[in-house]
Amino acid sequence: MSNDCLFCRIVAKEVDADIVHDSSEVLAFRDINPAAPTHVLVIPKRHIASANELSDADGHLLVDLFQTMASVSATAGLEGGHRIVTNVGHDAGQSVHHLHFHVVGGRSLGWPPG
Numbered sequence: 001m002s003n004d005c006l007f008c009r010i011v012a013k014e015v016d017a018d019i020v021h022d023s024s025e026v027l028a029f030r031d032i033n034p035a036a037p038t039h040v041l042v043i044p045k046r047h048i049a050s051a052n053e054l055s056d057a058d059g060h061l062l063v064d065l066f067q068t069m070a071s072v073s074a075t076a077g078l079e080g081g082h083r084i085v086t087n088v089g090h091d092a093g094q095s096v097h098h099l100h101f102h103v104v105g106g107r108s109l110g111w112p113p114g
């Protein structure tokens with residue numbers, strides 16, 4: 001846990017969030033500033049700064065994260081499709097340096113992203 005990390009503080013329940021999934025290694029909660037009707041952030045409970053910091057030992061965690069995203073999208077009724085995004089670094093607009101996957105859906109999504 002990093003005391004100055006917002007998402008570690010959400011994991012520790014020090015900061016409120018609208019949690020939609022809570023399991024031993026993974027937490028999912030609604031984005032405070034949604035970009036679409038469904039916008040959920042799926043994160044490892046352990047602090048990992050970004051997708052660049054993953055290691056060989058994180059294979060099981062990645063499966064857990066992606067299975068959680070499948071469950072979140074199914075529960076939200078996103079049969080028509082959805083997008084999974086993880087921003088890495090400054091140029092991509094990463095603003096919280098704790099690995100998170102955006103699950104976005106519920107409207108038609110443009111491509112390429114801005």
Ligand code: 5GP
Pocket residue numbers: 006017018029030031032033034041086087093094095096097
């Ligand atoms: P990034 O820009 O790092 O890819 O995504 C960070 C996301 O975290 C943004 O979409 C932003 O709206 C969301 N966010 C920032 N602060 C909070 C917060 O306090 N609670 C929740 N639920 N989401 C937040």
Ligand code: ZN
Pocket residue numbers: 001002005006007008009046047048097098
């Ligand atoms: Zn963190």
